[in-house]
Amino acid sequence: MENGQKILIIDDEEVVLDSCTEILQGSDYEITTATDGGRGLKLVQEFRPDLVFVDLKMPGISGFEVLEKIREHDSTVVTIVITGYATVSSAVEAMKKGAYDFLPKPFTPDEFRLITRRGLEKRTLVLETMALRRERELLRENFAAIVSHELKGPLSAVQQNMFVLEQELAGTASEDQKRRLDRMKTRIKDLLQLVDRWLRGMSVDIEAMKENYQPLAVSSAIEKAVESVLPQAVRKDIEIVTSVEESAGQVMGDEGALTEALVNVLGNAVKYSPTESKVSIAWERKDNQVVISVSDTGVGISEEDLPFIFNGLYRAKSAEGAESGLGVGLAISRRIIEAHDGSISVQSKLGEGSTFVITLPAIEG
Amino acid sequence: MSERKRLLIVDDDPDFVEGIRAILEGADYETDVAYNPKDGFQALKRRAYDLLLLDIMMGRGAEGIMMARKIRKDPELKELPVLIITGIREQIAFLFPGKGVHPGYVPVDEFVEKPVEPEHLLERVRSLLDAAATRKGKASR
Numbered sequence: 001m002e003n004g005q006k007i008l009i010i011d012d013e014e015v016v017l018d019s020c021t022e023i024l025q026g027s028d029y030e031i032t033t034a035t036d037g038g039r040g041l042k043l044v045q046e047f048r049p050d051l052v053f054v055d056l057k058m059p060g061i062s063g064f065e066v067l068e069k070i071r072e073h074d075s076t077v078v079t080i081v082i083t084g085y086a087t088v089s090s091a092v093e094a095m096k097k098g099a100y101d102f103l104p105k106p107f108t109p110d111e112f113r114l115i116t117r118r119g120l121e122k123r124t125l126v127l128e129t130m131a132l133r134r135e136r137e138l139l140r141e142n143f144a145a146i147v148s149h150e151l152k153g154p155l156s157a158v159q160q161n162m163f164v165l166e167q168e169l170a171g172t173a174s175e176d177q178k179r180r181l182d183r184m185k186t187r188i189k190d191l192l193q194l195v196d197r198w199l200r201g202m203s204v205d206i207e208a209m210k211e212n213y214q215p216l217a218v219s220s221a222i223e224k225a226v227e228s229v230l231p232q233a234v235r236k237d238i239e240i241v242t243s244v245e246e247s248a249g250q251v252m253g254d255e256g257a258l259t260e261a262l263v264n265v266l267g268n269a270v271k272y273s274p275t276e277s278k279v280s281i282a283w284e285r286k287d288n289q290v291v292i293s294v295s296d297t298g299v300g301i302s303e304e305d306l307p308f309i310f311n312g313l314y315r316a317k318s319a320e321g322a323e324s325g326l327g328v329g330l331a332i333s334r335r336i337i338e339a340h341d342g343s344i345s346v347q348s349k350l351g352e353g354s355t356f357v358i359t360l361p362a363i364e365g
Numbered sequence: 366m367s368e369r370k371r372l373l374i375v376d377d378d379p380d381f382v383e384g385i386r387a388i389l390e391g392a393d394y395e396t397d398v399a400y401n402p403k404d405g406f407q408a409l410k411r412r413a414y415d416l417l418l419l420d421i422m423m424g425r426g427a428e429g430i431m432m433a434r435k436i437r438k439d440p441e442l443k444e445l446p447v448l449i450i451t452g453i454r455e456q457i458a459f460l461f462p463g464k465g466v467h468p469g470y471v472p473v474d475e476f477v478e479k480p481v482e483p484e485h486l487l488e489r490v491r492s493l494l495d496a497a498a499t500r501k502g503k504a505s506r
């Protein structure tokens with residue numbers, strides 16, 4: 001248990017504030033009180049409590065509103081509602097708004113002590129979970145970078161010597177031998193590319209990237225993505241149909257990264273489509289979201305494969321006949337999109353086609 | 366000025382060095398090798414080189430970058446052309462989060478990526494040597 005955790009109690013009845021303070025006297029906690037929601041919320045910012053008790057029935061700002069504001073400010077702060085009318089419905093309502101528990105009035109000192117301890121334990125848990133999650137993220141970033149470097153080193157050395165060997169044998173090697181050399185070079189090149197893409201996609205420091213986010217028009221990222229996959233489409237005689245709603249708004253983000261995310265999805269649509277077909281990309285504004293969808297009439301993905309295609313280093317069975325791939329594109333796209341607080345999902349039917357839907361939070365402007 | 370140019374390679378991977386050394390010597394350059402920045406720096410102090418080929422990721426992290434910086438601060442060496450050979454181009458981002466890596470970021474003349482095609486390597490080397498020769502020509506005029 002941590003020492004010196006901070007508790008804020010917001011209640012319009014001074015007796016409640018006084019008795020709560022008294023009950024916890026002599027403990028390690030730091031306690032502050034407020035007699036209305038407005039002052040309470042100010043203290044949430046200044047005092048930075050770990051645990052907040054909120055009376056549901058107060059004049060002025062309601063307890064529910066206070067709960068909501070606290071959650072907006074910092075969703076890791078644990079809140080417990082004090083309710084004079086301990087009806088299940090108001091308590092349930094409060095828990096829906098994110099309250100951790102409720103305390104019906106009147107309560108005994110023991111009840112109060114117990115719920116306080118539980119609330120603070122919860123807070124410790126929440127913080128630990130967050131720290132762990134961040135640590136895992138960091139580990140992944142560095143792990144990807146280090147492992148990839150360890151893989152790239154030897155591969156580069158092999159390839160470099162292969163280049164030399166090829167030169168040295170240029171005059172004497174038979175056609176068969178030359179072909180063998182070529183095959184080896186190609187495979188190493190593919191492997192190097194895989195490591196490269198994986199490293200770039202998985203080791204990017206998301207937090208650092210976020211610091212450089214700027215408002216950008218989704219249409220511009222889409223245009224660039226279309227441009228980048230156009231050569232492949234032309235080669236297969238596939239038409240890319242765009243339908244863009246011009247005034248659909250902007251998102252906050254990194255244009256290069258978002259374009260890369262789109263290129264992977266759009267590139268797949270082309271790659272897994274038959275020649276002379278159509279791939280369409282459309283985007284629209286839905287409430288405060290920008291929704292981009294990419295559809296094709298290609299090989300589709302079976303139900304068994306669907307849950308895994310965003311995990312990385314995975315290829316669906318239906319991809320077997322199609323062009324080669326590394327199975328990392330979608331994992332990278334997902335990571336980029338999630339770093340933009342968006343999501344990516346897919347609907348697909350084997351043999352009929354697939355639709356990938358990317359959702360990003362829109363900003364005004 | 367037809368005497369053979371002398372190049373120093375600083376890279377901690379002997380197998381990789383073997384690969385580029387063969388290419389450079391095949392093109393009639395003289396080459397020396399150092400397998401860590403410390404030896405590399407000593408070699409540079411011992412005799413004059415026309416060009417340095419420098420690996421970025423050596424030892425525990427990006428020691429090549431430190432070496433490039435040190436060279437640029439050294440009055441005797443700051444004119445030495447440096448060609449960085451790196452396996453980590455933009456991936457270097459994990460060392461310098463949020464910053465794109467471009468030639469201006471590390472004080473060097475050029476980057477090439479590992480592995481490097483023989484023609485491409487020779488072309489870079491030639492152009493750096495030419496540029497250095499032009500600089501020298503101007504300075505002495």
Ligand SMILES: Nc1ncnc2c1ncn2[C@@H]1O[C@H](COP(=O)(O)OP(=O)(O)OP(=O)(O)O)[C@@H](O)[C@H]1O
Pocket residue numbers: 264268269270272296298299300301309312314315316317318319324325326327328329330331353354
């Ligand atoms: N539009 C699509 N139609 C059918 N299958 C798809 C489509 N997009 C993705 N898939 C399936 O999902 C798998 C993972 O896609 P992902 O883009 O990550 O890898 P990839 O295309 O195989 O290789 P690469 O990493 O080179 O892009 C693919 O191998 C394929 O089986």
Ligand SMILES: [Mg+2]
Pocket residue numbers: 264267268325327329330
């Ligand atoms: Mg793909």
